[in-house]
Amino acid sequence: MIGTKRVLAVIPARGGSKGVPRKNIRELAGKPLIAWSIEAATKSKYVDRVILSSEDDEIIQTAQTWGCDVPFVRPAELAADDTPGIDPILHALEQQPDYDYVVLLQPTSPLRTSADIDATIEQMLSAKAPCCVTVTEPSKSPYWMYTLQANNRLQPLIQQPLVTRRQDLPKAFALNGAVYVAETQWLKETKSFLAEGAIAHVMPSERSFDIDTELDLFLADAILKQYK
Secondary structure, three states, X not given: OEOOEOEEEEEEOOOOOOOOXXXXXXXXXXXEHHHHHHHHHHHOOOOOEEXXXXXXXXXXXXXXXXOOXXXXXOOHHHOOOOOOOHHHHHXXXXXXXXXXXXXXXXXXXXOOOHHHHHHHHHHHHHOXXXXXXXXXXXXXXXXXXXXXXXXXXXXXXXXXXXOOOHHXXXXXXXXXXXXXXXXXXXXXXXXXXXXXXXXXXXXXXXXXXXXXXXXXXXXXXXXXXXXX
Protein backbone atom coordinates (compact mmCIF):
# COMPACT_ATOMS: atom_id res chain seq x y z
CA MET A 1 0.00 0.00 0.00
CA ILE A 2 1.11 3.55 -0.74
CA GLY A 3 -0.49 5.68 1.95
CA THR A 4 -4.16 4.82 1.52
CA LYS A 5 -3.74 3.72 -2.10
CA ARG A 6 -3.77 0.05 -3.02
CA VAL A 7 -1.22 -1.64 -5.28
CA LEU A 8 -1.96 -4.66 -7.48
CA ALA A 9 0.81 -6.77 -9.00
CA VAL A 10 -0.10 -8.71 -12.15
CA ILE A 11 2.01 -11.58 -13.47
CA PRO A 12 0.94 -12.45 -17.03
CA ALA A 13 1.84 -15.98 -18.11
CA ARG A 14 0.27 -17.65 -21.10
CA GLY A 15 0.79 -21.27 -21.99
CA GLY A 16 1.81 -20.89 -25.63
CA SER A 17 5.39 -19.65 -25.42
CA LYS A 18 7.30 -20.49 -28.60
CA GLY A 19 11.04 -19.89 -28.05
CA VAL A 20 11.09 -21.99 -24.86
CA PRO A 21 8.07 -24.34 -24.71
CA ARG A 22 6.22 -24.27 -21.33
CA LYS A 23 8.72 -21.59 -20.34
CA ASN A 24 6.79 -20.13 -17.43
CA ILE A 25 6.81 -23.35 -15.44
CA ARG A 26 10.20 -24.71 -16.48
CA GLU A 27 12.48 -25.43 -13.50
CA LEU A 28 15.04 -22.75 -12.77
CA ALA A 29 17.45 -23.27 -9.86
CA GLY A 30 15.00 -25.57 -8.11
CA LYS A 31 11.78 -23.58 -8.71
CA PRO A 32 9.39 -23.00 -11.60
CA LEU A 33 10.36 -19.86 -13.50
CA ILE A 34 7.16 -18.10 -12.48
CA ALA A 35 7.86 -18.69 -8.77
CA TRP A 36 10.76 -16.21 -8.81
CA SER A 37 8.43 -13.37 -9.77
CA ILE A 38 5.74 -14.46 -7.32
CA GLU A 39 8.22 -14.44 -4.44
CA ALA A 40 9.69 -11.07 -5.40
CA ALA A 41 6.24 -9.49 -5.61
CA THR A 42 5.11 -11.03 -2.34
CA LYS A 43 8.13 -9.54 -0.54
CA SER A 44 7.50 -6.02 -1.85
CA LYS A 45 6.63 -3.56 0.91
CA TYR A 46 4.13 -1.76 -1.34
CA VAL A 47 2.28 -4.53 -3.20
CA ASP A 48 -1.03 -5.45 -1.56
CA ARG A 49 -1.99 -8.36 -3.77
CA VAL A 50 -0.26 -10.55 -6.35
CA ILE A 51 -2.40 -12.13 -9.06
CA LEU A 52 -1.82 -14.28 -12.12
CA SER A 53 -3.33 -13.72 -15.56
CA SER A 54 -3.28 -16.99 -17.51
CA GLU A 55 -5.45 -19.24 -19.64
CA ASP A 56 -3.37 -22.35 -18.88
CA ASP A 57 -4.49 -24.82 -16.20
CA GLU A 58 -1.00 -26.08 -15.39
CA ILE A 59 0.41 -22.56 -15.01
CA ILE A 60 -2.56 -21.61 -12.82
CA GLN A 61 -2.03 -24.61 -10.55
CA THR A 62 1.70 -23.92 -10.30
CA ALA A 63 1.14 -20.26 -9.43
CA GLN A 64 -1.38 -21.17 -6.75
CA THR A 65 1.08 -23.65 -5.26
CA TRP A 66 3.56 -20.79 -4.86
CA GLY A 67 1.05 -18.50 -3.17
CA CYS A 68 -0.25 -16.43 -6.08
CA ASP A 69 -3.94 -15.51 -6.31
CA VAL A 70 -5.79 -16.49 -9.47
CA PRO A 71 -9.13 -14.63 -9.33
CA PHE A 72 -10.01 -15.27 -12.98
CA VAL A 73 -9.00 -17.29 -16.04
CA ARG A 74 -7.73 -15.19 -18.93
CA PRO A 75 -9.92 -15.46 -22.06
CA ALA A 76 -8.26 -17.49 -24.82
CA GLU A 77 -8.46 -14.56 -27.25
CA LEU A 78 -6.13 -12.63 -24.92
CA ALA A 79 -3.53 -15.40 -24.99
CA ALA A 80 -2.78 -15.55 -28.71
CA ASP A 81 0.66 -15.04 -30.25
CA ASP A 82 -0.37 -11.64 -31.59
CA THR A 83 -2.13 -10.34 -28.47
CA PRO A 84 -0.68 -6.93 -27.52
CA GLY A 85 1.09 -7.15 -24.16
CA ILE A 86 -1.02 -4.40 -22.60
CA ASP A 87 -4.34 -6.17 -23.24
CA PRO A 88 -4.05 -8.80 -20.47
CA ILE A 89 -3.15 -6.04 -17.99
CA LEU A 90 -6.16 -3.91 -18.94
CA HIS A 91 -8.32 -7.03 -18.70
CA ALA A 92 -6.95 -7.74 -15.22
CA LEU A 93 -7.80 -4.20 -14.13
CA GLU A 94 -11.35 -4.67 -15.41
CA GLN A 95 -11.62 -7.80 -13.27
CA GLN A 96 -9.95 -6.19 -10.25
CA PRO A 97 -10.99 -2.52 -10.37
CA ASP A 98 -10.32 -1.41 -6.80
CA TYR A 99 -6.62 -0.62 -7.09
CA ASP A 100 -4.87 2.73 -7.52
CA TYR A 101 -1.58 1.41 -8.90
CA VAL A 102 -0.70 -1.62 -11.00
CA VAL A 103 2.67 -3.36 -11.24
CA LEU A 104 3.36 -5.56 -14.26
CA LEU A 105 5.89 -8.29 -13.51
CA GLN A 106 6.82 -10.49 -16.44
CA PRO A 107 7.81 -13.99 -15.26
CA THR A 108 10.74 -13.97 -17.70
CA SER A 109 12.74 -11.69 -15.36
CA PRO A 110 13.71 -14.08 -12.54
CA LEU A 111 16.71 -12.05 -11.32
CA ARG A 112 14.57 -9.01 -10.53
CA THR A 113 14.18 -8.59 -6.75
CA SER A 114 11.60 -7.10 -4.41
CA ALA A 115 14.05 -4.23 -3.87
CA ASP A 116 13.94 -3.52 -7.62
CA ILE A 117 10.15 -3.43 -7.51
CA ASP A 118 10.12 -1.09 -4.52
CA ALA A 119 12.79 1.19 -5.99
CA THR A 120 10.79 1.55 -9.21
CA ILE A 121 7.66 2.49 -7.27
CA GLU A 122 9.62 4.95 -5.13
CA GLN A 123 11.15 6.59 -8.19
CA MET A 124 7.70 7.10 -9.69
CA LEU A 125 6.40 8.62 -6.46
CA SER A 126 9.38 10.89 -5.87
CA ALA A 127 9.10 12.24 -9.43
CA LYS A 128 5.31 12.58 -9.13
CA ALA A 129 5.12 10.69 -12.43
CA PRO A 130 2.16 8.54 -13.56
CA CYS A 131 4.39 5.63 -14.57
CA CYS A 132 7.87 4.21 -14.19
CA VAL A 133 9.53 1.37 -16.12
CA THR A 134 12.87 -0.34 -15.65
CA VAL A 135 15.75 0.02 -18.08
CA THR A 136 19.38 -0.99 -18.22
CA GLU A 137 22.45 0.11 -20.14
CA PRO A 138 22.97 -2.43 -22.96
CA SER A 139 26.31 -4.16 -23.39
CA LYS A 140 26.42 -3.03 -27.03
CA SER A 141 25.71 0.61 -27.75
CA PRO A 142 23.11 1.33 -30.46
CA TYR A 143 25.53 3.97 -31.76
CA TRP A 144 27.71 1.08 -32.95
CA MET A 145 24.85 -0.82 -34.60
CA TYR A 146 24.03 -1.11 -38.30
CA THR A 147 21.33 -2.24 -40.66
CA LEU A 148 22.23 -4.27 -43.73
CA GLN A 149 21.21 -2.79 -47.08
CA ALA A 150 21.39 -4.38 -50.53
CA ASN A 151 24.50 -6.53 -51.04
CA ASN A 152 25.10 -6.47 -47.27
CA ARG A 153 26.15 -2.85 -47.34
CA LEU A 154 26.45 -1.44 -43.81
CA GLN A 155 24.18 1.47 -42.90
CA PRO A 156 24.61 3.06 -39.42
CA LEU A 157 21.47 2.69 -37.34
CA ILE A 158 22.08 6.15 -35.87
CA GLN A 159 23.74 8.77 -38.04
CA GLN A 160 26.46 10.68 -36.18
CA PRO A 161 30.19 11.48 -36.45
CA LEU A 162 32.39 8.41 -35.99
CA VAL A 163 33.27 7.74 -32.35
CA THR A 164 35.95 5.17 -31.63
CA ARG A 165 35.83 5.03 -27.81
CA ARG A 166 32.80 3.68 -25.92
CA GLN A 167 33.39 6.26 -23.18
CA ASP A 168 32.74 9.04 -25.70
CA LEU A 169 29.37 7.69 -26.84
CA PRO A 170 26.10 9.14 -25.51
CA LYS A 171 24.52 7.03 -22.78
CA ALA A 172 21.80 4.76 -24.10
CA PHE A 173 19.30 2.61 -22.21
CA ALA A 174 17.03 -0.28 -23.17
CA LEU A 175 13.86 -1.59 -21.59
CA ASN A 176 14.70 -4.71 -19.60
CA GLY A 177 11.11 -5.88 -19.07
CA ALA A 178 11.52 -6.40 -15.33
CA VAL A 179 9.14 -3.89 -13.71
CA TYR A 180 6.38 -1.64 -15.04
CA VAL A 181 4.44 0.51 -12.55
CA ALA A 182 1.60 2.91 -13.33
CA GLU A 183 -1.41 4.70 -11.93
CA THR A 184 -4.32 2.51 -12.99
CA GLN A 185 -6.49 5.36 -14.28
CA TRP A 186 -3.62 6.78 -16.34
CA LEU A 187 -2.93 3.34 -17.82
CA LYS A 188 -6.57 2.80 -18.71
CA GLU A 189 -6.58 6.12 -20.54
CA THR A 190 -3.23 5.81 -22.33
CA LYS A 191 -3.24 2.02 -22.84
CA SER A 192 0.56 2.02 -22.67
CA PHE A 193 3.26 1.98 -20.01
CA LEU A 194 5.36 4.08 -22.40
CA ALA A 195 2.97 6.97 -22.96
CA GLU A 196 3.94 10.58 -22.33
CA GLY A 197 4.85 11.16 -18.71
CA ALA A 198 6.50 7.79 -18.10
CA ILE A 199 9.94 7.83 -16.49
CA ALA A 200 12.66 5.20 -16.06
CA HIS A 201 14.39 3.44 -13.20
CA VAL A 202 17.85 2.13 -14.10
CA MET A 203 18.59 -1.44 -13.06
CA PRO A 204 22.02 -3.09 -13.17
CA SER A 205 22.67 -5.40 -16.09
CA GLU A 206 23.28 -8.40 -13.81
CA ARG A 207 19.61 -8.33 -12.71
CA SER A 208 18.20 -7.41 -16.12
CA PHE A 209 18.24 -10.94 -17.50
CA ASP A 210 15.26 -11.78 -19.72
CA ILE A 211 14.42 -15.41 -20.54
CA ASP A 212 13.73 -15.74 -24.24
CA THR A 213 15.76 -18.79 -25.35
CA GLU A 214 16.99 -22.11 -23.99
CA LEU A 215 20.44 -20.52 -23.59
CA ASP A 216 18.92 -17.72 -21.49
CA LEU A 217 17.30 -20.34 -19.27
CA PHE A 218 20.57 -22.23 -18.88
CA LEU A 219 22.54 -19.07 -17.99
CA ALA A 220 19.92 -17.78 -15.55
CA ASP A 221 19.87 -21.19 -13.85
CA ALA A 222 23.64 -21.04 -13.38
CA ILE A 223 23.51 -17.46 -12.07
CA LEU A 224 20.76 -18.17 -9.55
CA LYS A 225 22.46 -21.31 -8.30
CA GLN A 226 25.63 -19.25 -7.78
CA TYR A 227 23.65 -16.63 -5.83
CA LYS A 228 22.15 -19.36 -3.63
